[in-house]
Amino acid sequence: MAFDYDKYIRPGKLPHIWCPGCGHGIVMKGLIRAIDSLKLDTKNTAIVSGIGCASRLPGYMDCCTLHTAHGRAAAFATGVKMAKPGMNVILVGGDGDGTAIGGNHFIHACRRNIDMTYIILNNKIYGMTGGQFSPATPTGAKASTTPYGNPDPAFDIAKLAIGAGATFVARGTAYHAAQIDKLIAEAIQHKGFSVVEILDDCPTTFGRRNKFKSVIEMMNHLKEIAVPVKAAEKMSAEQLQGKVLTGVLYKEDRPEYTSEYAKVIERAQAGK
Amino acid sequence: MEKTLPKIEIIEKYCKGCHICVEFCPTKVLEMQGFVAAVKNLEACIKCMQCELRCPDFAIKVITE
Numbered sequence: 001m002a003f004d005y006d007k008y009i010r011p012g013k014l015p016h017i018w019c020p021g022c023g024h025g026i027v028m029k030g031l032i033r034a035i036d037s038l039k040l041d042t043k044n045t046a047i048v049s050g051i052g053c054a055s056r057l058p059g060y061m062d063c064c065t066l067h068t069a070h071g072r073a074a075a076f077a078t079g080v081k082m083a084k085p086g087m088n089v090i091l092v093g094g095d096g097d098g099t100a101i102g103g104n105h106f107i108h109a110c111r112r113n114i115d116m117t118y119i120i121l122n123n124k125i126y127g128m129t130g131g132q133f134s135p136a137t138p139t140g141a142k143a144s145t146t147p148y149g150n151p152d153p154a155f156d157i158a159k160l161a162i163g164a165g166a167t168f169v170a171r172g173t174a175y176h177a178a179q180i181d182k183l184i185a186e187a188i189q190h191k192g193f194s195v196v197e198i199l200d201d202c203p204t205t206f207g208r209r210n211k212f213k214s215v216i217e218m219m220n221h222l223k224e225i226a227v228p229v230k231a232a233e234k235m236s237a238e239q240l241q242g243k244v245l246t247g248v249l250y251k252e253d254r255p256e257y258t259s260e261y262a263k264v265i266e267r268a269q270a271g272k
Numbered sequence: 273m274e275k276t277l278p279k280i281e282i283i284e285k286y287c288k289g290c291h292i293c294v295e296f297c298p299t300k301v302l303e304m305q306g307f308v309a310a311v312k313n314l315e316a317c318i319k320c321m322q323c324e325l326r327c328p329d330f331a332i333k334v335i336t337e
Contacts, residue, residue: 002281002324002333014286014330021290025328177325216295 008032008042013060018053019127021215023174023200027121028057030172030180030198031090035063037185045088048077050102053128053202054094054121071102074109077116085258088188089116095136096126099155103135110164110193114257117187117194120157123202131205142209161195162250168194169250174201175222176246186248192256199226199244278319279335284308286331293323293332 009032018024035045042063049055051070058065064087068076073091081089098106098120109116125143126132133143135155142149161169168190170183180198187194201207201218212218229247232240280301287308294302294309302323303312309332317334324334 002335005330009330015288016329018328020288020329021292022328025330026326029325029328029330174328175326177322215290215292219292219296 003033003036005029005032008035008062009060010062016060017056019202019204021201021203021218022053022127023123023198023219024054024057024121026174026177027054027119027180027198027200028060030177031057031092031119031184032061033181034184034188037181038188040088040188044086045090046077046080046084047090047092048073048080049092050097051128052094052097052126053123054092054200055097057092057121071097071100072105073097074102074105074116074118078109078112078114081114081116081258082261085115085262090188091116091118093118093120094127094134095120095122095124095155095157096132096134099135099157099160107160107164110161110166110195112257113165113167113192113254115191115193117184117190117196118161119184119187120195120197121200122157122197123200123206124154125202125206127202127205131209141206144205144209157197158195158245158249161197165193165254166195166250167192167252167254168248169197170195170248171197171199171244171246173199173222173226173246175219176226179246183248190251192254276337277314278317278337280311280314280317280323281333281335282309282311283331283333286329288329288331290328292326292328296326297323 046064047058048066049058050073124136131144133146133150137150138154140149158169158171172179172183187196203215226246227243289307299316301317323332
């Protein structure tokens with residue numbers, strides 16, 4: 001049988017607002033399949049987002065959802081998790097929302113290792129507000145605010161998360177659709193702060209300014225640059241030039257924030 | 273054994289005509305009919321589900337038994 005996505009979508013919400021060929025819908029399907037495979041109770045699952053194209057995702061999901069201020073998804077989600085530590089908390093946002101405007105919240109959520117999953121849909125640009133460059137825009141790429149090419153180097157979001165202390169970091173692409181649900185499911189199961197970066201396409205504001213003739217070209221580009229971690233071990237540094245690693249990039253076990261905080265409460269109540 | 277064919281359902285109201293399903297179908301089952309995707313050659317379908325997986329608009333359902 002075909003997979004029943006409708007079960008997890010608020011009735012009457014489709015078609016969604018994303019542009020033709022935007023990969024956000026592919027990632028949303030991956031998230032739905034992950035929630036379904038883990039049999040998460042939608043009444044006990046909170047999906048939190050900030051502002052942006054990617055942040056529209058929770059609005060379609062028939063779960064507990066929170067659409068918050070720009071970049072502040074991690075802050076609101078931390079509040080949700082602290083109030084209800086038993087809840088599954090999933091954050092969804094774009095590269096601009098997560099690493100520029102919400103950059104501070106993002107790194108500190110990583111550092112705290114609070115048990116949440118952050119799905120970053122990296123389309124390398126601010127799509128909704130008109131194609132301004134984001135911290136993930138590659139050097140030389142054109143955006144509405146860098147018409148002569150972006151002079152800044154881009155963030156490697158996965159490395160940023162590892163450096164800031166996230167205990168599970170994975171990366172996938174919108175082209176490799178079948179892998180997305182597996183990465184997200186593994187991230188949700190991980191006890192601690194997990195980050196899943198999905199490389200995405202934005203044909204409307206990134207593609208047409210950067211010589212991608214079509215959505216298909218953008219998808220093929222994602223296919224070409226992605227190298228699975230295991231395959232990369234056998235490749236030389238020259239062969240890996242311009243490529244990005246996909247799969248589970250980092251995993252460690254470290255005390256989780258809500259359980260550590262519960263211990264603080266215990267100590268305070270005992271007066272020690 | 274006789275090959276059983278799936279039913280490919282395309283919800284035209286949801287399809288935005290991005291061409292992803294048509295381009296990435298390994299056996300070229302689908303085609304664009306005007307603005308939306310349509311089934312051209314169901315006989316060739318190998319039920320790989322790539323069109324359903326990759327459709328960003330929730331517009332394709334491949335119904336197998």
